[in-house]
Amino acid sequence: MSGRLGLNLITLKGQPGDGSLEERLQAAAEAGFEGVGLWMKDLDWWEKEKGDLGKLRKRIEKLNMIVAEICAVTVCDENGEVASRQAEFERAAAVGAESVICLYNNREAPKKKAREQWTAFLEPLTEFDVRAAFEFIGGAEAYNTLDDALDVVLNGPPVGGIVVDTFHFWRGHSNINTLTHVTPNQLVLVHLNDVKRVEREQATDKDRTYPGEGIMPLTHILASIAATGFDGFYDVEIFGDCQAEDPVNVARRCADSAQKALSKASSRRR
DSSP: OOOEEEEEGGGSSSOTTSSOHHHHHHHHHHTTOSEEEEEHHHHHHHHHHTOOHHHHHHHHHHTTOEEEEEEEEESBOTTSSBOOOHHHHHHHHHTTOSEEEEEOOOTTSOHHHHHHHHHHHHGGGGGGOOEEEEEOOTTSSSSOSHHHHHHHHTTSOTTEEEEEEHHHHHHTTOOGGGGGGOOTTTEEEEEEOEEOSOOGGGOOGGGEEOTTSSSSOHHHHHHHHHTTTOOSEEEEOOOSGGGGSOHHHHHHHHHHHHHHHHHHHHHHHO
């Protein structure tokens, strides 16, 4: 099964911007991850305390990792108008990030306007060589499925694409068959996780758990993603109990469970 394994550092003890970034990076590296997911507040902290973001990039590369993603920016401002995110994408480029997670927050907009706003949002960002990944949120009232995301991004500039978070995919009742219509170029990133035994309509981020240790049909989802030809990052992203535990142990458990889940999905495809 092609693809690279990453760890979104929100999974580990400590919060973005609280000074624990280097400890969390070290834990991810020791667990053998190829990539990491950072948050904008991590970049804020580094610039304030360490200076040049290029030094952060070199620090991560010295640990034999790269930045798979930066979380997250909203597409619109508080007035529902397209926001300017050149500064955020410039900072993402400075650390060598492959993508920035983008949340479409104009939930009452009809699809036509969403498509127009997505295109307008992307047009100033093409110079940065960083993909913009539209993340649909399963528990949201609108734009909460893979079908919604594809509808918005399909004819937009190629700098844009989608991120499939397995929790949001399951939570929002996304159609597994829709994955057959996704091309490798459209799929920028996968957030990999599972969910505890909980009623789907009541599930929140805190109900996430390690891949393969929950109740979602994860093997089917991952096998369907692999069938698209996707070869990008599978970033483990979990919220909940793990965020209060030893980060080294959590990182290792994330790597082990993710590798097993991906291997199982690969075996299913044969």
